[in-house]
Amino acid sequence: MAKSLFDKVWEAHAVRELSSGHTQLLIGAHLIHEVTSPQAFGMLRELGLKVRFPERTFATVDHIVPTDERNEPFSDPLADAMIKELRRNCEEFGVTYFDIASGRQGIVHVVGPEQGITQPGTTIACGDSHTSTHGAFGAIAFGIGTSQVRDVLATQTMAISKPKLRRINVDGKLAPGIYAKDVILYIIRKLGVKGGTGFAYEYGGEVFDRFNMEERMTVCNMSIEGGARVGYVNPDEKTFEYLKGRPYSPKGREWDEAVERWRNLASDPDCEYDDVVNFRAEDIGPSVTWGITPGQGVFIDETIPDPEKVEEEQREGVIEALEHMKLKPGSPIKGTPIDVAFLGSCTNGRLTDFQEVAGYLKGRHVAPGVKAIAVPGSMGVGKICEELGIDKIFREAGFEWRGAGCSMCLAMNPDKLVGDQLCASSSNRNFKGRQGSPIGRTILMSPLMVAAAAVTGQVSDAREVFGVGSPNLVEV
Amino acid sequence: MALEKISKVTGRGVYIPGDDIDTDRIIPARFMKCITFDGLGEFAFYDVRKNEDGSDKKHPLNDPRHAGATILLSGSNFGCGSSREHAPQALHKAGFRGIVAESYAEIFFGNSITLGMPCFAASRQDIREMAATIEADPEVQIELDVENRSIRCGEREYPAELRDSARTALLSGKWDPIAELLEGEEEGEATARSLHYVR
Ligand code: SF4
Helix, strand or coil, X not given: CCCCHHHHHHHHHEEEECCCCCEEEEXXXXXXXXXXXXXXXXHHHHHCCCCCCHHHEEEECCCCCCCCCCCCCCCCHHHHHHHHHHHHHHHHHCCEEECXXXXXXXXXXXXXXXXXXXXXXXXXXXXCHHHHHHHHHCCEEEECCHHHHHHHHHHCEEEECCCXXXXXXXXXXXXXXXXXXXXXXXXHHHHXXXXXXXXXXXXXXXXXXXXXXXXXXXXXXXXXXXXXXEEEECCCHHHHHHHCCCCCCCCHHHHHHHHHHHHCCCCCCCCCCCEEEEEEHHHCCCEEECCCCCCCEEECCCECCCHHHCCHHHHHHHHHHHHHHCCCCCCECCCCECCEEEECHHHHCCHHHHHHHHHHHCCCCCCCCCEEEECCXXXXXXXXXXXXXXXXXXXXCCCEECCCCCHHHCCCCCCCCCCCCEEEECCCCCCCCCCCCCCCEEEECCHHHHHHHHHHCECCCHHHHHCCCCCCCXXX | CCCCCXXXXXXXXXXXXXXXXXXXXXXXXXXXXXXXXXXXXXXXXXXXXXXXXXXXXXXXXXXXXXXXXXXXXXXXXXXECCCCCHHHHHHHHCXXXXXXXXXXXXXXXXXXXXXXXXXXXXXXXXXXXXHHHHHHCCCCEEEEECCCCEEEECCEEEECECCHHHHHHHHCXXXXXXXXXXXXXXXXXXXXXXXXXXX
């Protein structure tokens, strides 16, 4: 019988059915970080349990790490206590820990793929909703809560019900200046922030075939913003190419055998989906949000919605969003002044994100009064950027070039918005207060759009600002 | 580890209107700088409850008439966003024992059930009616009936949805799955051995 990748992976990892009807599912790789794991280790101690497969558990520190002054002790005593607790837990329970001194620290969803831990056909769990990112490799990856982190630590399994499967096709060709971020913002806008509840998303079609691994990660990352806990892309030659030679990738003969297995993982062409949705790449424009959910978005040349003109169902939400965002209904989003530009996060903090922007940023400068920060998703990304001179381009343009971490994506470290500052952000969430100030404001967009906003001091069309598509660009 | 069998949750209610209330709103990230869940209760909905100087804003949770409410009512896609269990933990520590909303984000739903906190789904209209009942009489008792998947609010009864697996888990006292997962150790081992990459 024809099967989807999801079914193949699920069946291979299903241990048994529990009395509640949930499946006990084996987790191939468990990623942990400092925010959602300490309580889980606490529960383990209370119950007198060990970590079942410490060699399949990997830790790093990302949410609370400062990105400027990175020596310990951190200036924030609470953050310092958290990193110490993570270190203590990893030592006591024998878990591999990528700390700052290792040079491998970074956002957990950047580190997993970079280290080759994220592999096709694996199940991955992490106490973080953006775990869906790892699906870019044809892994089935779940964001989980802390009690489940405890479950996975203690048993390497968790209780979960099987979601339905929706195939999302994006066919055709994206125009120059349209990025993976625009694709996922468009999908969320069309299907809604809860449209994916109860579903796993399989992304495919010409656009995904053409995407590199980092672009696939950007889309899978934000599946959860559309309500889907899991998002994935079938693995192909690009997937294998990316993984070859990474620290935890199989080596030698084992590599050949692994690739052999991985080739059979992709969904069979005639497999059945619970739902199929088709989009055209040509319909997708540069996207920006205007509201307080990632689904509240428009294309750059559209206007901010008028609560009077939306469906009744949405009216209250639109009013609340516009009040928070201090935006005027019916006016263009383009030209909205910004205070901060943030380039980073597990959505768009990877090498190609910085490379792409650097190509256009050379010789340009951040507008007066705008604070612009570039935060590599991992120390590995930072290092390559520095080797390629990308950091220099950013610095010369007036960006602060920082150390690796989540930074202003959720502002658990010192990088925060102040008051009602408005931030052009390459991250994934524009919730009220998300970037550290309860009245701070966030507009989500692609990295190049962030750069365009930084350079002009306002929400702008990157294609116009940088002449995207013109032939005389500097290659980095 | 025998857990309580949860078949009914009864108490007074409070209605927090709005759709897509995310877990950042329920517990802002800065309060997650902690290594235990203790003390999270007082920070539930902090930024919508408090002004920057710490004084109270107008919010249902600040309304003395609803003090001591144990059932929270809200809109659709409740608990979306971050997977942080800190959110249901904060609500639980703030005294809530059950939630009624139009729909839930999945991770939040699972996290809440694992705490033994039923999340009932009801229609928009019914929730608004219940909210009006509470508004008229904050003392009104609300009862979430897990067995029958129904909600009684004052004189009226409303149908509710609760996923089978959650219902079974609550009724059988297995809402925290750890004991059962541990029992499956041998089978888990076998599955792990059958996979090339694990062992
Ligand atoms: S970068 Fe943002 S979304 Fe990603 S893991 Fe960090 S805080 Fe979460």
